[in-house]
Every structure is written in C-alpha cells, then in structure tokens.
Amino acid sequence: MRAVGxxxxxxxxxxxxxxxxxxxxxxxxxxxxxTLGELCAGLRMTRQAxxxxxxxxxxxxxxxxxRRGREKLHYLNPVPISEIYERWIGKxxxxxxxxxxxxxxxxxxxxx
Amino acid sequence: xxxxxxxxxxxxxxxxxxxxxxITDGEVTKEYWGxxxxxxxxxxxxxxxxxxxxxxxxxDIVGKVVEVQPPHRLVVTWSSPEGAGDPARVSRxxxxxxxxxxxxxxxxxxxxxxPESDMLRGxxxxxxxxxxxxxxYLETGKCLPGxxxxxxxxxx
Numbered sequence: 001m002r003a004v005g006x007x008x009x010x011x012x013x014x015x016x017x018x019x020x021x022x023x024x025x026x027x028x029x030x031x032x033x034x035t036l037g038e039l040c041a042g043l044r045m046t047r048q049a050x051x052x053x054x055x056x057x058x059x060x061x062x063x064x065x066x067r068r069g070r071e072k073l074h075y076l077n078p079v080p081i082s083e084i085y086e087r088w089i090g091k092x093x094x095x096x097x098x099x100x101x102x103x104x105x106x107x108x109x110x111x112x
Numbered sequence: 113x114x115x116x117x118x119x120x121x122x123x124x125x126x127x128x129x130x131x132x133x134x135i136t137d138g139e140v141t142k143e144y145w146g147x148x149x150x151x152x153x154x155x156x157x158x159x160x161x162x163x164x165x166x167x168x169x170x171x172d173i174v175g176k177v178v179e180v181q182p183p184h185r186l187v188v189t190w191s192s193p194e195g196a197g198d199p200a201r202v203s204r205x206x207x208x209x210x211x212x213x214x215x216x217x218x219x220x221x222x223x224x225x226x227p228e229s230d231m232l233r234g235x236x237x238x239x240x241x242x243x244x245x246x247x248x249y250l251e252t253g254k255c256l257p258g259x260x261x262x263x264x265x266x267x268x
Binding site: 079082083 | 116117118119120121122123219221239240241243244245247248256257
C-alpha cells in the first residue's frame with residue numbers, strides 16, 4: 001500500500017535512488033512547469049514509464065503537479081530535500097559547506 | 113515564454129488556522145521566519161510588508177493584498193521596496209492551505225518573477241528554508257536552527 005498523507009523520508013530517498021527519476025528532476029530544475037508530453041520529449045523512456053516515475057516523485061512530494069485546464073504542469077518541489085538537509089546540517093556548517101562547494105566548482109571550472 | 117514560476121509544497125501536521133496565523137500574525141511569524149513579520153491588516157487592496165520584528169523600519173519586501181480567504185487562500189504581490197514601482201519587478205505569491213488526509217498541505221506558488229533577478233535567486237533559496245522552518249515550528253514548537261534570529265535567510 002502506498003503511504004498517503006505525509007511523505008515519509010524513506011519515500012524521498014527511494015524516489016531519489018533512481019537515475020531516471022533524477023533525470024526527470026534535473027529536467028524540471030532546468031525548466032519548470034513542463035507537461036508530461038514535454039518531459040517525455042527526448043527521453044529514452046516510454047510515456048508509461050515517465051508517468052510511473054512522476055507518480056512516485058509526486059508521492060514523495062518532490063514534484064508538485066498543477067492543473068491548467070486539461071493539462072497538468074509539473075514543478076520540482078525542493079522542500080523535502082531542504083528538510084533532509086536541515087536535519088543533518090547545522091547552521092554553522094552551512095557556511096563552510098557552501099565555501100567548499102564554491103571552491104570545488106571553481107577548481108573544476110578552471111580545469112575544464 | 114512565461115515568467116519563472118515556482119511551486120513549493122509541504123505537508124504539516126497541524127490545522128489550517130494555525131498555518132494561517134503563522135503566516136499573517138507577526139507574533140508567530142517572528143518565531144520561525146528569521147525574526148521577521150508579515151505586517152498588514154490583510155484586507156484586499158491593503159499594503160503588506162515583510163519587515164524586521166524589532167525594527168519595523170527595515171522592510172525587505174512590499175506588496176498589496178490581492179485575495180484573502182482565511183484560512184485557505186492568501187494572494188499577495190511581492191517586490192523589493194525599490195522595485196515596487198516597476199511592474200516587471202513585481203511578482204505574485206499565493207498561499208494555498210488545504211486539509212489533506214489528517215495533515216494540511218501548504219502550497220506556495222511564486223510567479224511573475226523577473227528572470228535572472230536577485231529576487232529570483234533569493235526566493236529559490238529562501239522558500240524551502242522558510243517552509244521547512246514553519247513545518248518544524250508548528251509540529252515541534254521549534255523552528256530550524258538559527259531561524260528565530262534575524263539575518264537567518266540571507267543567502268549564504
């Protein structure tokens with residue numbers, strides 16, 4: 001049975017533990033508000049597979065669906081990731097991690 | 113192309129009234145939203161301001177109240193004080209509060225944002241933190257670490 005109501009942290013991790021679903025999230029991050037058809041374009045997944053992944057992502061509250069007429073638009077919802085992040089990362093660590101992240105990004109850009 | 117739009121959803125183990133109060137009553141808002149309040153009489157057409165609780169002259173966000181249906185729906189316009197006169201810099205925020213199973217689903221939709229703007233960058237960082245903090249505060253009585261203090265939401 002699908003857990004309803006409160007998306008459990010297990011659901012979030014399970015939803016993220018799949019490269020196809022992460023790819024869908026990446027696509028929604030790059031362009032918000034896509035329809036199922038738009039999301040399917042250029043993907044090597046069937047429409048049915050994408051639909052199934054989207055249901056799982058919505059159950060985990062990582063994707064928010066908004067109805068617009070007959071269409072459904074999909075948005076990446078980062079709030080559950082923020083909750084996980086805040087659970088294990090203290091307020092002082094945030095600054096240091098951000099600095100490290102910027103350093104890594106800068107060095108990798110230099111290299112490429 | 114339409115202007116960037118963000119949809120943030122969180123499920124909170126509370127009542128719609130408590131979420132409404134947490135958004136509109138400064139005495140509650142200050143506890144989880146970086147010691148800031150949303151000040152207004154919450155009547156359609158009235159002004160609202162997101163301001164420092166201790167020094168209300170420090171205003172970060174200004175706007176007008178567009179729609180008020182306590183405790184289910186609140187729509188406001190949103191801009192920096194400097195950008196308030198420029199329609200391109202005025203965005204729109206909708207709070208939808210709906211019972212869902214035994215929880216309450218809070219959906220914050222932020223649209224008409226100026227592409228590539230500081231405001232857009234600010235809100236994409238800010239909303240997830242604010243909503244996580246609100247959820248934590250309503251469910252446990254404690255906000256996220258640091259979020260009861262001013263300056264907590266400045267982009268790091």
